Amino acid sequence: MTERKHHRPMTPGDRFLESVAGGVDPIEVREAADRAATLLVRGARETGDPQVAERLLHLADTEGIEAIAEVWAGSPADTLAGCLWRLYLLRSWVYADPVEVARQFDAGRTRAQVARVVAGVAEPPGPEELQTMVDEVLRGIAGSDFADVLLRAAAFARVVATGRAALEHDPAEVRHTLTLAEQLETAGHAELAHRLG
Template sequence: MSFQRGSSAGMQFRRPKLMPIENFEDQPGGLDPAEVFFAAQTVAAQLVATGQDPDADESTVEWLVDLVTDVGLDTMARLWADAPPVTFGGALWRLYALQQATTRDGDMWATWYRAGYDAYASRVIAGATEPPEAKDLRTLITRILTGVYSGDFGIALERGGAYARVIAAGQHQHAERLEDLNPEAAAALEHRSVKLQRTATELELCATAWRQGRLDEAHPSELPRN
């Protein structure tokens, strides 16, 4: 599956809808995990295709960037949070989660970014101003998501990964400073740093998979087991 803005390869222009998980529960036999998986992945791929479509206008791209405001983070989580990381759904979930965390905890994330960009060179790829404030990071994550839908999808994924790495590096720096004063808080923050580093790696793997044409090849058997 390939979507290239400005080419005839894009899907016919329309705004896809995120089907609530509850819709599947009314079907005979109840919730089918495989069916939900494939439907969620199809919607994620269609969202990317919609933004990349040469007929997509600016208002549609803005709607996609702010999609979480329209549908809610809980809906996105139910669709994509448990998807394999290297899928369309896995990629979009991680980017929108970064967007929400940046919006919710902007001042703290700016503090971590300022600490992290001294320790990690990917700040250049991420693209934030130095030193950034909360509003600068909100602008940055908006640009990254805009790139998902109206730029080079692979580069946007890499920029998202770089952003996550810078924040994770800052969290690690702060965790080290907390070690003697509050070991419990230091351990919790280091745990967050490790998780965010994993997010960065997963977004980078998504970019590689996208370029190799295999981002939509995941199977329900790859879903995490409880």
């Protein structure tokens, strides 16, 4: 049996640690995401420029929903970043399958009439009407009270959740949509109370 020499383990230097960790501090990423969300929401309203609203509307189209998710998906629901993520997710979902979402909205609108009115979808609620509504909601980031944007999106999600339940969708899917509605509604009330940051 040969005798093995034991070596003292090498201690990695700073460069090694940076390469393992990706060189990105998660706290800095979160702070940058929060700053970007604040600039988009608060700054867009101050400009009064209709082109800003259009750029905000198409942000997910130009940057990709995956890029937005990377920045904002981990943000809590009661932050501007978390609200933006949920709003863009809602738009992406409506555009991904407008016919099915219209069917779900239609099934829920008679059971959630107050929410239907707040959502403000044209009658009858077809695919184009839903896409128009969700685009108006996102344009509202720049042109409306942000609380109204959140409450309108929450009402829309609530009607769809009600419709999914009526159509006997997967209960987990219904709960997820209802949770989205509740998070947006809570954020809308926080915005009204000037507590959303």
